[in-house]
Amino acid sequence: xxxxxxxxxxxxxxxxxALSDDEVEALAPQLSDILAYADQVxxxxxxxxxxxxxxxxxxxxxxxxxxxxxxPREDILAGAPEVEQDRFAVPRIVAxxx
Amino acid sequence: MPTxxxxxxxxxxxxxxxxxxxxxxxxxCGCATDFGGEPNTRVCPVCTGQPxxxxxxxxxxxxxxxxxxxxxxxxxxxxxxxxxKNYFYPDMPKNYxxxxxxxxxxxxxxxEVEVEGEEVRVGIERLHMEEDTGKSMHMGDTGRLHGADRSxxxxxxxGIPLLEIVSHPDIRDPExxxxxxRELQGIVQTLGVSDARMEEGSIRCDANVSVxxxxxxxxxxxxxxxxxxxxxxxRAIAYEAEDQIATLEDGGTIxxxxxxxxxxxxxxxxxxxxxxxxxxxxxxxxxxxxxxxxPEWVEALRQTLPELPAASRKRLADAGIPDAQATTIxxxxxxxxxxxxxxxxxxxxxxxNWLAGEVTGQIAAAGLDPASSGLTGAHVAELxxxxxxxxxxxxxxxxxxxxxxxxxxxxxxxxxxxxxxxxQVSDEGELRAIVDRVVxxxxxxxxxxxxxxxxxxxxxxxxxxxxxxxxxxxxxANQLLRDAIDEx
Numbered sequence: 001x002x003x004x005x006x007x008x009x010x011x012x013x014x015x016x017x018a019l020s021d022d023e024v025e026a027l028a029p030q031l032s033d034i035l036a037y038a039d040q041v042x043x044x045x046x047x048x049x050x051x052x053x054x055x056x057x058x059x060x061x062x063x064x065x066x067x068x069x070x071x072p073r074e075d076i077l078a079g080a081p082e083v084e085q086d087r088f089a090v091p092r093i094v095a096x097x098x
Numbered sequence: 099m100p101t102x103x104x105x106x107x108x109x110x111x112x113x114x115x116x117x118x119x120x121x122x123x124x125x126x127c128g129c130a131t132d133f134g135g136e137p138n139t140r141v142c143p144v145c146t147g148q149p150x151x152x153x154x155x156x157x158x159x160x161x162x163x164x165x166x167x168x169x170x171x172x173x174x175x176x177x178x179x180x181x182x183k184n185y186f187y188p189d190m191p192k193n194y195x196x197x198x199x200x201x202x203x204x205x206x207x208x209x210e211v212e213v214e215g216e217e218v219r220v221g222i223e224r225l226h227m228e229e230d231t232g233k234s235m236h237m238g239d240t241g242r243l244h245g246a247d248r249s250x251x252x253x254x255x256x257g258i259p260l261l262e263i264v265s266h267p268d269i270r271d272p273e274x275x276x277x278x279x280r281e282l283q284g285i286v287q288t289l290g291v292s293d294a295r296m297e298e299g300s301i302r303c304d305a306n307v308s309v310x311x312x313x314x315x316x317x318x319x320x321x322x323x324x325x326x327x328x329x330x331x332x333r334a335i336a337y338e339a340e341d342q343i344a345t346l347e348d349g350g351t352i353x354x355x356x357x358x359x360x361x362x363x364x365x366x367x368x369x370x371x372x373x374x375x376x377x378x379x380x381x382x383x384x385x386x387x388x389x390x391x392x393p394e395w396v397e398a399l400r401q402t403l404p405e406l407p408a409a410s411r412k413r414l415a416d417a418g419i420p421d422a423q424a425t426t427i428x429x430x431x432x433x434x435x436x437x438x439x440x441x442x443x444x445x446x447x448x449x450x451n452w453l454a455g456e457v458t459g460q461i462a463a464a465g466l467d468p469a470s471s472g473l474t475g476a477h478v479a480e481l482x483x484x485x486x487x488x489x490x491x492x493x494x495x496x497x498x499x500x501x502x503x504x505x506x507x508x509x510x511x512x513x514x515x516x517x518x519x520x521x522q523v524s525d526e527g528e529l530r531a532i533v534d535r536v537v538x539x540x541x542x543x544x545x546x547x548x549x550x551x552x553x554x555x556x557x558x559x560x561x562x563x564x565x566x567x568x569x570x571x572x573x574x575a576n577q578l579l580r581d582a583i584d585e586x
Contacts, residue, residue, distance in 0.1 A: 009352075014184075014377055014379065046240055053179050053382035053383070053384060053386075053387075053388065054382075054384050054387070056387065056546065058236055058387045059177075059387050059388040059389065059390045060371075060387070060388075060389060060390050061121075061154060061155070062154070062155050062156070062157030063126075063128070063154040063155060063156055063157060063389050064125050064157065065121050065122045065157065065158040065159075066122065066123065066128065067122050067123050067129070067130040068123075068126055068127075068128030068129070068142075070129045070130070070139060070140050070141055071141060071142050071232040072143045073136070073137075073138050073139050073141075076138055076141045076253075078148065078571055079139060081303065084248075084250050085137070085235075086136065086138055086252075087137050087138065087235065087250035087251050087252050087464050088138075088191075088250065088251040088253070089187065089190045089248055089249075090248065090249050090250075090251060091248060091249075092236065092238065092247050092249055093187070093189075093234055093236065093249040094186065094249050
């Protein structure tokens with residue numbers, strides 16, 4: 001399937017990427033090629049082949065509900081762009097997510 | 099009366115309820131979950147999504163989810179997985195929330211609630227497992243979301259196990275929505291999987307509200323957030339119904355959007371246009387393996403479910419307890435106390451009367467709730483037994499209860515009674531002397547009683563009670579007074 005320039009812009013917006021018009025034009029066919037490549041899987045996938053999320057024959061790997069030490073706060077906050085009142089300070093949030 | 103709409107309109111509501119589980123640790127990592135830690139002290143590489151960190155599912159959370167699903171009459175699917183829901187919002191440090199998408203752990207259940215004496219069944223579409231987000235503080239001029247110039251984030255809550263329970267749009271009035279949320283809260287608390295306190299945010303509710311002409315297709319819905327109490331839920335739905343109908347009748351249209359309820363102003367306002375599901379780009383989380391719920395495991399969980407609130411209320415009704423008392427006792431989690439006291443031989447109706455009345459009142463007056471009051475079934479059983487045996491009058495029992503609650507349950511009622519000198523005087527010799535004096539002092543009243551004015555004896559009992567500072571056994575005082583009068 002071929003991606004339109006508009007679809008590329010939408011995907012770029014979702015990924016918070018600022019693309020120039022030239023980049024959109026260059027990426028549209030490239031992304032289309034990637035999708036076509038992935039589509040090849042559909043040629044061999046059949047009803048009797050269950051969807052797999054990963055290659056390991058594992059399920060029900062559970063963790064006991066026992067607390068373990070967290071990271072020291074300085075280490076966690078070391079990666080924050082800005083710290084205020086021991087919290088991550090970020091540009092104002094426009095809308096509530098849930 | 100249920101809220102009525104303008105003629106010719108029908109309200110359609112579905113609820114999304116989030117329940118924060120009370121596990122010791124987060125959903126995918128061993129960070130502690132207890133309330134009130136210093137900001138960003140319960141955070142690790144897993145819950146902040148550091149490269150290479152490996153999440154592992156909390157087994158207790160899965161069990162809690164399945165138990166709640168079963169209690170809501172859902173089927174538990176045999177195989178399910180987790181998905182990443184991608185979005186850019188700083189409340190999740192990973193830029194995605196791990197949730198469930200195509201196959202939730204539980205689906206197709208229902209909850210029956212009673213509204214104005216009528217049973218209403220609300221279908222439950224799904225119950226899935228996910229994780230909570232961090233807490234944001236919005237700083238700036240107004241201190242509120244709009245007008246804030248920066249937000250401060252604490253990730254302690256990010257990653258705490260969360261269940262989302264989505265109802266079908268089966269609700270037709272605000273009262274049913276409130277009853278549904280209240281009943282769900284009671285079930286969650288009975289199962290013990292969450293404190294389910296709205297004021298602390300451990301149970302939260304969003305409402306999808308639309309209106310239509312009866313018989314027509316579903317109208318466009320708006321999602322209402324920031325409903326912090328059962329009262330807010332009812333008010334916000336009633337407001338939305340009126341606002342949507344007015345908009346449509348004026349020739350306007352409803353757009354799909356998320357709205358914010360302002361409790362003080364009593365209105366909702368636009369927060370944002372809803373993103374489409376595709377925008378979240380859900381995909382299976384490659385770090386997490388599938389969950390397989392073996393039918394035997396599910397069956398074992400079903401067998402060990404406790405009695406649910408509806409069944410408890412029915413049992414109390416069958417024992418002759420008035421509905422309002424049963425609702426209070428079950429709703430505030432005192433059913434265990436009731437059972438303990440009733441099993442110890444106390445009269446169930448007296449127990450219920452005390453629990454729903456004085457016990458509830460005193461606990462609330464002390465700013466506590468049943469769980470934090472320190473009371474147990476043993477305290478209640480002993481208190482009611484002391485009353486039954488005539489060792490405490492109702493009035494003295496209230497003082498004793500006060501002492502027990504003051505000690506947060508450290509003292510038993512008998513201990514408080516003897517410490518405060520509140521035990522009822524049931525000693526005949528001691529009482530008889532007082533009775534004789536009261537009879538001698540009131541010849542006119544005695545004459546009246548002898549003349550057939552039986553009720554006048556109350557005045558004499560009152561005097562005996564006064565003389566004993568309320569500690570006389572009223573029944574015994576009454577009997578002794580009658581004996582003394584007859585002898586005259």
